[in-house]
Amino acid sequence: MGRIRTLVVGAEQALMRFPYGPDRLARVVTGSIVLFGPPGAGKGTQAARISSLTGKPQVSTGDMLRTAVATNSDLGMEAKEYMDAGLLVPDEVIIGLISQRLQQPDAKSGLLLDGYPRTIVQAESLEKIELVVAVISIEVPDDAIVRRIVGRRMDSETGQIYHVEFNPPPKEVADRVVQRKDDNEETVRSRLSAYHEQTAPLAEWYSDRGVLLRIDGDRGIDDVGDSIESVLLKLSGADA
Ligand code: ADP
Ligand code: ADP
DSSP: OOHHHHHHHGGGOOEESSSOOTTTTOOOOSSEEEOSSSSTTSSSHHHHHHHHHHOOOEEEEEHHHHHHTTTTTTTHHHHHHHHHHTTTOOOHHHHHHOOOOOHGGGTTTEEEEEEEOOSSHHHHHHHOOOEEEEEEEOOOHHHHHHHHHHHHEEEETTTOOTTTTTTTOOOHHHHHHEEEETTTTTHHHHHHHHHIIIIIIIHHHHHHEEEEEEEEEESOHHHHHHHHHHHHHHHHHTOO
């Protein structure tokens, strides 16, 4: 935490008044926040709360890729086989996508990056174009991940994420929930291997840069959210 404080104080000029969030979070640091963790850790579930707290728009590379697949774009056609197999899409494909997104006006004070970066190459490329002020690492053991992924469902109208057991959809939504094609036990094993081999080493990479914030994600949704909120309040100095 010490190095983060230094970074925040050192970036005093970059602090801005934050117009949307609760009064307690009066200031937020300019720069992007990364949501990091294995597939199914709860990144998407926590993103809405963090986004409304910080005002940073949520950008999920998984959602961007699924949209590309659904519209049969060149990008989608290239990405689909990797996604269906539970493999990461090639770095050069995803790096271009995020670089373009960061140039849009609403990205000026930073984005909430959900699922990006996932390799050291992606992180090195991001470092050249964007300041990352915090990496929220949601930590969940593998056996809990499999249960979460297999039971995940999405509201086909709103995109809201549910779980058949841990966060069941309300009655009026239950008929229209869908399951992602890659959310099956076989693919989740490949995704977990990809995570451990290619993504997990990033935790140390970001820890070395003093921005990694570890959160115990093996608890209820609200408890995890409360912990994230509290570390973000500390980071912004709004808890002082
Ligand atoms: P989850 O939320 O379960 O981790 P995502 O929706 O983030 O899954 O990603 C779905 C798939 O999209 C991944 O399995 C991978 O194939 C691809 N993908 C998403 N983000 C990236 C990324 N940063 N680098 C490479 N592939 C990615
Ligand atoms: P990610 O974006 O990291 O892949 P999601 O937010 O989509 O993860 O969550 C994966 C699944 O686990 C969803 O079905 C979600 O409802 C459920 N889930 C999320 N957080 C928790 C939690 N803290 N406890 C139990 N289930 C959770």
